Amino acid sequence: MSREFACWALEGIPEVRPGDALAELVAATGVELQEGDILVVTSKIVSKAEGRIVAAADREAAITAETVRVVARRGSLRIVENRLGLIMAAAGVDASNTPAGTVLLLPKDPDASAARLRADLLARFGLNRLGVIISDTAGRPWRAGLVDIAIGAAGVAVCEDLRGQVDAHGRPLEVTVSAVADEIAAASELVRGKAAQLPVAVVRGLPHLVPAGWQPADGGARRLLRPRSEDLFWEASAEAYSRGYAAGRRLTAPRSLG
Numbered sequence: 001m002s003r004e005f006a007c008w009a010l011e012g013i014p015e016v017r018p019g020d021a022l023a024e025l026v027a028a029t030g031v032e033l034q035e036g037d038i039l040v041v042t043s044k045i046v047s048k049a050e051g052r053i054v055a056a057a058d059r060e061a062a063i064t065a066e067t068v069r070v071v072a073r074r075g076s077l078r079i080v081e082n083r084l085g086l087i088m089a090a091a092g093v094d095a096s097n098t099p100a101g102t103v104l105l106l107p108k109d110p111d112a113s114a115a116r117l118r119a120d121l122l123a124r125f126g127l128n129r130l131g132v133i134i135s136d137t138a139g140r141p142w143r144a145g146l147v148d149i150a151i152g153a154a155g156v157a158v159c160e161d162l163r164g165q166v167d168a169h170g171r172p173l174e175v176t177v178s179a180v181a182d183e184i185a186a187a188s189e190l191v192r193g194k195a196a197q198l199p200v201a202v203v204r205g206l207p208h209l210v211p212a213g214w215q216p217a218d219g220g221a222r223r224l225l226r227p228r229s230e231d232l233f234w235e236a237s238a239e240a241y242s243r244g245y246a247a248g249r250r251l252t253a254p255r256s257l258g
Contacts, residue, residue, distance in 0.1 A: 003205065003206070004205055005203060005204060005205025005206050006202075006203070006204045006205055007187055007188060007190070007191050007201060007202070007203045007204075008191055008201060008202055009188075009191045009192045009193075009196070009198035009200065009201045010026065010029045010031055010198070010200045010201065010202065011029065011198065012028065012029040012030075013025055013026075013029065013045070013197075013198070013199055013200055016045040016048040016049050016199075017048065017049075018048065018049065018050070018051035018053065019049070019051070020048070020049045021049075021120065022041065022045065022046070022049050022117055022120070023117060023120035023121050023124050024124075026039070026121065026200060027124050027125070029200075031202060032125075033121065033125045033127060033130065033202070034127075034204065035127055035128060035129045035130070035207070036129050036130075036204070036206070036207030036210045037130055037131070037202055037203065037204050037210075038130075038131035038132070038133060038156055038184060038202070038203040038204075038206060038209070038210060039117075039121065039130070039131070039132050039133070039200065039201070039202055039203075040132075040133045040134075040135055040184060040185055040188035040192075040200070040201045040202075040203060041114075041117065041132065041133070041134055041135070041199065041200050042134075042135055042136070042148075042192070042199040042200070043092075043106055043107060043110065043134050043135060043136040043151060043152070044094065044097065044104060044199060045199045045200075046107050046110070046113050046117075046134055046152075047094075047104050047105060047106060047107055048104065050107055050108070050113065052104060052105040052106070052107060052108070053098055053099070053102050053103075053104055053105075054102060054103060054105060055101060055102055056101070056102060056103045057101055059090075059093060059095050059103055060076075062093050062103045062105070063078060063080070063090050063091045063093045066080075066082050066083060066091035066092065066093055066105065066106075067080040067081070067082060067091050068080070068081045068082060068083055068085075069081040071087055077089065077090075078090065078091075082106070084106060084110065084151065084222075085222070085225045086106075086138075086151060086225070088136075088138050088139075089138075089139055092105070092106040092136060093105060093106075106136065106151065107134065107151075107152065109152075110134045110151045110152025110220075110221060111152045111153060111154065111216070111219075111220030111221055111222055112152075112216075113134060113152055114132045114133065114134050114152040114153050114154035114155075114220060114221075115132075115154040115155075115216045115220070117132050117154070118130055118131070118132040118154040118155045128212065129155070129207070129210045129211075129212055129214075130155055130210065131153070131154070131155040131156025131209065131210045132152075132153065132154045132155055132156070133150045133152070133153050133156060133181055133184055133185055133188075133221070134150070134151055134152030134153070134221070135148040135149065135150055135151065135185035135188065135189070136148065136149060136151045137149075137189075137194075141233070147182075147185075147186045147189070148185040148186050148188065148189040149182045149185055149186070149224075150179075150181035150182050150184070150185045150221040150224065151221055152220060152221050153181050153220040153221040154214070154216065154220055155210060155211075155214045156181060156184075156209055156210055156214075157180060157181075157209045157210075157211060158179070158180065158181035158219070158220065158221055158223050158224055159177050159178065159179055159180060159181070159223065159224070160177070160178045160180045160209065179224055180206075180209055181221055181224065182224065184203055184206070184209075187203065188201035188203060
């Protein structure tokens with residue numbers, strides 16, 4: 001089955017400030033959303049609307065405050081697990097496009113933010129089926145360059161489970177589960193750009209990924225976080241070395257014969 005979809009950025013979104021209603025800003029662009037559309041919104045404007053701008057003369061201190069676990073370090077660069085469970089450079093703390101002396105933190109709960117925005121858009125546009133994805137930029141192990149990924153989602157399937165289907169040669173698909181929310185987020189970045197100040201994009205033509213009757217209990221982008229029990233690379237090499245070294249010191253420490 002062939003699938004065709006369109007993806008375009010919305011022009012006319014102004015500089016977002018704390019307290020702004022994003023649904024109103026989207027509607028003001030004149031876009032006519034349709035049933036089954038997916039709206040991709042950058043985490044930056046969600047954070048700004050939610051007032052996640054904090055004073056931080058020292059960005060490194062802000063990164064430390066958002067860090068749950070250091071995964072890897074090279075010089076001043078830290079790859080860490082942040083409080084959302086995302087493993088990112090600098091914990092997702094952003095010092096660009098914010099006033100001097102401030103940094104921008106990620107939304108407190110991106111899935112909840114996506115659900116609230118979706119509810120506002122459904123009411124404003126009189127729709128029943130609409131997906132919302134909140135995206136952020138991240139690097140990837142073993143791959144150069146950055147891509148946008150989904151850190152929040154509502155009203156949209158974040159994964160497409162193809163297990164049990166067959167390929168073009170009739171072979172069964174046994175492990176294929178596509179992270180479609182990440183794919184949509186990455187596609188939207190192609191039309192939004194990194195420096196074009198186009199923080200919102202519409203994706204149309206993927207209605208099979210926008211289920212009817214979606215509820216927040218159905219889950220959002222948090223489902224894309226791999227459980228630690230299934231993560232073969234949970235511990236970085238430096239971290240593993242430090243833990244092993246400490247364990248070795250304990251084993252070889254002199255024991256009191258008391």
